[in-house]
Amino acid sequence: MKKTLFDKVWDAHVVDVIKNGPQILYIDKHLIHEVTSPQAFNELEQRNIPIARPDKIVATADHNTPTQNQHLPIKDIQSRKQLEQLTKNCKNNNITLYELGHKYNGIIHVIAPELGITQPGMTMVCGDSHTSTHGAFGAIAFGIGTSQVAQVFASQCVLIQKPKKLRVNVNGKLKKGVLPKDVILYIIAKLGTNSGTGYFCEYAGNVFEEMTMEGRMTVCNMSIEMGARGGMIAPDQTTFDYIKGKKFASKGISFEQKVTYWKTLKTDQDAIFDQEYSLDAAEIEPMLTYGTNPGMGIKISEKIPNQKDTSFKKALEYMQFKPGESLINKTINYVFLGSCTNSRIEDFRVAANYIKGKQKAKNVNAWLVPGSQQVAKQIQTEGLQQIFEAAGFQLRQPGCSACLAMNDDKIPEGEYCVSTSNRNFEGRQGQGARTILASPLMAAAAAIAGKIVDITQQN
Amino acid sequence: MEKFVKITDTAIPIATENIDTDQIIPARFLKATDKKGFGENLFRDWKYKKDGNKNLEFPLNQSKYQGKILVAGNNFGCGSSREHAAWAIADYGFKVIISSFFADIFKGNALNNGLLPIQVPEKYIKELLALIQEKPNTKIAIDLEKQTVETAIGKITFKIDAYKKLCLTKGYDDIDYLISKKDKIEAFEKQLEI
Ligand code: SF4
Numbered sequence: 001m002k003k004t005l006f007d008k009v010w011d012a013h014v015v016d017v018i019k020n021g022p023q024i025l026y027i028d029k030h031l032i033h034e035v036t037s038p039q040a041f042n043e044l045e046q047r048n049i050p051i052a053r054p055d056k057i058v059a060t061a062d063h064n065t066p067t068q069n070q071h072l073p074i075k076d077i078q079s080r081k082q083l084e085q086l087t088k089n090c091k092n093n094n095i096t097l098y099e100l101g102h103k104y105n106g107i108i109h110v111i112a113p114e115l116g117i118t119q120p121g122m123t124m125v126c127g128d129s130h131t132s133t134h135g136a137f138g139a140i141a142f143g144i145g146t147s148q149v150a151q152v153f154a155s156q157c158v159l160i161q162k163p164k165k166l167r168v169n170v171n172g173k174l175k176k177g178v179l180p181k182d183v184i185l186y187i188i189a190k191l192g193t194n195s196g197t198g199y200f201c202e203y204a205g206n207v208f209e210e211m212t213m214e215g216r217m218t219v220c221n222m223s224i225e226m227g228a229r230g231g232m233i234a235p236d237q238t239t240f241d242y243i244k245g246k247k248f249a250s251k252g253i254s255f256e257q258k259v260t261y262w263k264t265l266k267t268d269q270d271a272i273f274d275q276e277y278s279l280d281a282a283e284i285e286p287m288l289t290y291g292t293n294p295g296m297g298i299k300i301s302e303k304i305p306n307q308k309d310t311s312f313k314k315a316l317e318y319m320q321f322k323p324g325e326s327l328i329n330k331t332i333n334y335v336f337l338g339s340c341t342n343s344r345i346e347d348f349r350v351a352a353n354y355i356k357g358k359q360k361a362k363n364v365n366a367w368l369v370p371g372s373q374q375v376a377k378q379i380q381t382e383g384l385q386q387i388f389e390a391a392g393f394q395l396r397q398p399g400c401s402a403c404l405a406m407n408d409d410k411i412p413e414g415e416y417c418v419s420t421s422n423r424n425f426e427g428r429q430g431q432g433a434r435t436i437l438a439s440p441l442m443a444a445a446a447a448i449a450g451k452i453v454d455i456t457q458q459n
Numbered sequence: 460m461e462k463f464v465k466i467t468d469t470a471i472p473i474a475t476e477n478i479d480t481d482q483i484i485p486a487r488f489l490k491a492t493d494k495k496g497f498g499e500n501l502f503r504d505w506k507y508k509k510d511g512n513k514n515l516e517f518p519l520n521q522s523k524y525q526g527k528i529l530v531a532g533n534n535f536g537c538g539s540s541r542e543h544a545a546w547a548i549a550d551y552g553f554k555v556i557i558s559s560f561f562a563d564i565f566k567g568n569a570l571n572n573g574l575l576p577i578q579v580p581e582k583y584i585k586e587l588l589a590l591i592q593e594k595p596n597t598k599i600a601i602d603l604e605k606q607t608v609e610t611a612i613g614k615i616t617f618k619i620d621a622y623k624k625l626c627l628t629k630g631y632d633d634i635d636y637l638i639s640k641k642d643k644i645e646a647f648e649k650q651l652e653i
Pocket of ligand 1: 062063107108109128130339340341399400403404421422
C-alpha cells in the first residue's frame with residue numbers, strides 16, 4: 001500500500017495494537033521541562049515504578065525562568081521550588097538536564113533541534129503542545145499531558161489512537177516581506193482553529209521545500225493552533241545539512257547510513273490523505289491577528305471582519321477593536337520577539353536587518369528574548385547585539401518569557417503587544433494584555449514605528 | 460482512578476466557543492508541583508473582574524447553576540497541553556463535560572483523570588445550552604455503559620473508544636496497562652536498536 005510520510009514513521013514505532021482501542025507507540029525521545037513533569041515524577045514515585053529509559057529523556061528549564069539576572073537566585077519562591085524539583089528529579093533518575101545557566105539551556109523546542117537531538121523518522125513527545133515544532137525534521141512529534149508523561153516514564157511508550165492524515169499544500173511564489181510565520185498564520189486563518197483536530201498534518205509544496213529549517217520549525221510549531229496534533233515536513237538536503245555536525249548527530253559512516261534511511265521518508269506518490277487543502281502562495285501577505293485565538297487573523301491589507309456570534313464579539317470587546325477597521329497605524333506600546341515559534345537566529349537576523357540604522361520608538365518597550373543560550377551567543381558573534389543596542393533595544397536571557405507570562409515578563413493590562421509567539425488568548429501574555437501575533441519582521445517594524453506599519457509599502 | 464458508571468445531575472452552562480486551557484487555568488497558577496487545589500483557580504480571570512470583585516455574569520458565580528456537569532461551546536480545551544486544566548475541572552467537582560467538539564490533548568487528559576468528555580452534535584449543544592439557561596434545574600442523565608445522554612430535549616448516544624470506556628468503568632489507568640506489556644515493549648526496543 002502507498003504510504004504517507006506520517007504512516008512510514010508511525011508504523012515503524014507501533015509496538016502493539018489494542019483491539020477497538022489505541023495503539024502502543026514507542027517513543028524515541030522524551031523532552032521534559034519544569035512545569036508539566038513534577039506530578040509525573042510524583043506519580044511514579046508513589047507507585048514505586050522506575051523510569052524505563054532515562055537515557056531517552058532530555059530536560060530543560062524554560063517556562064518559568066527569569067530572563068534577567070539568571071545568575072541570581074530566583075525571587076519567586078514557587079518558581080524557584082519548581083526548578084529545584086526538576087533538578088532533583090533529574091539527578092535522582094539520571095536524566096540529562098540543561099538547567100538555568102547551562103550553555104545549552106533554552107526553550108525545549110529550540111534546544112533539541114540545535115543540539116541535533118531532533119532527527120528525521122523519530123517519534124518525540126513532550127508535555128507541551130508545541131512539540132509539533134520538531135516535525136520540521138520529518139519526525140512525529142506531539143504534545144502530551146502529564147498523565148502521559150508518566151506513561152512514557154514508566155514504559156517509553158504512549159497509548160494513542162492513530163490520527164487521521166491531512167496534507168496542506170502551498171505552492172507558488174511568496175511575496176516580498178512574507179515570512180514562514182505569515183504562511184502558517186494564513187493557513188490557520190484560512191482553515192480555522194479546529195480544522196486540524198484529529199489529524200496529523202503534512203506540509204508540502206515548493207514553499208516549504210524552499211524554507212530554511214528555522215522557517216519550517218516556525219510552521220510546524222503552530223500546527224497545534226489549527227487543532228492538529230502535529231505537523232511534518234519531509235526531510236531533504238536542507239534537513240541533512242542542518243543536522244550534520246550537531247552535537248548529538250551521528251558522525252561519519254553512521255551519519256551517511258542515516259541519511260540513506262532518511263531519504264526514504266517521503267510520502268509515496270498516490271498515497272491517500274483523509275483531508276487535503278491546496279493554497280496559493282501568491283495570495284499570502286504579512287499577517288496579523290486581531291482577536292483572541294490564532295485563527296482570527298487578517299492580511300495586512302485587510303480589515304477586521306464582522307461576525308454575529310457572541311464569541312466573536314467577546315473577542316473584539318477584549319481587544320477593543322471594531323469590525324471594518326484596519327490595523328495599520330494602531331499604536332502599540334509593547335513588542336515581544338521570542339518564543340519557540342520565532343526566537344531562532346534567523347528571526348533575530350531578520351529583525352536586526354530591518355532595525356539597522358534606525359531607532360526604537362520612544363513609546364515602545366521591546367523584549368528581545370533568544371530561544372537558547374546558543375542563539376544568544378550567536379547574536380553576539382554575528383554582531384547583531386550591537387545593532388539592537390544602537391537602536392535602543394535590550395536583549396534578555398533565554399526562556400519562554402512573555403509567550404506565557406509565567407515569570408515576571410508580563411504585558412500590562414490593556415496594552416497592545418505585537419508578539420512573535422503563537423497564542424493570543426485572553427490574558428496569555430498577562431492579565432488583560434492584548435496580543436497581536438505577527439512575524440519578526442512585522443514586530444521589528446512596529447517597534448521602530450511605535451505602531452503597526454505595512455512593511456509591503458516600505459523599501 | 461475513581462470508577463465512572465452513571466450520573467444524573469443538573470449542569471452549569473458556559474456557552475463560549477473555543478475555550479482554551481489558558482482560560483481554564485491561567486499560566487500563573489501552574490507553579491504547583493502536585494495535582495491538588497487547582498479547582499480554586501478554575502476560570503479565574505472569568506470568575507473575577509479586574510477590580511477583584513466576582514463577575515456575577517459568569518455562570519460559575521450564579522447560584523442558580525449547580526451540578527457536576529459542565530456544558531460548553533464548541534472546541535473546548537484548545538491550546539496548551541497543560542493537564543492542570545483537567546485537574547482544575549475535576550478538582551472543582553465536575554465529572555462530565557459536554558461540548559460539540561473537544562481539542563485532542565484535552566480530551567485525553569480529561570479521560571486520564573476520570574473526567575468524561577461527551578461530544579454531541581452542534582445543534583444538540585445549542586439546544587441544551589438554551590434549555591439550561593432557561594431552566595437551570597434541568598436534569599441530565601448520563602449512562603456510560605449505554606453511552607447515552609438524556610434530557611428533556613431527547614436522548615442521544617455518544618461515542619467513546621472501547622478501551623477508554625473500560626478504563627473509566629473499571630477505574631484502570633494506562634500505566635497499569637503499559638506495564639503489563641513490558642515484555643513486548645522490550646522485545647520491540649531490541650529490534651529497534653539492531
Ligand atoms: S515559548 Fe511559549 S509556546 Fe513555546 S514552549 Fe514556551 S510557553 Fe510553550
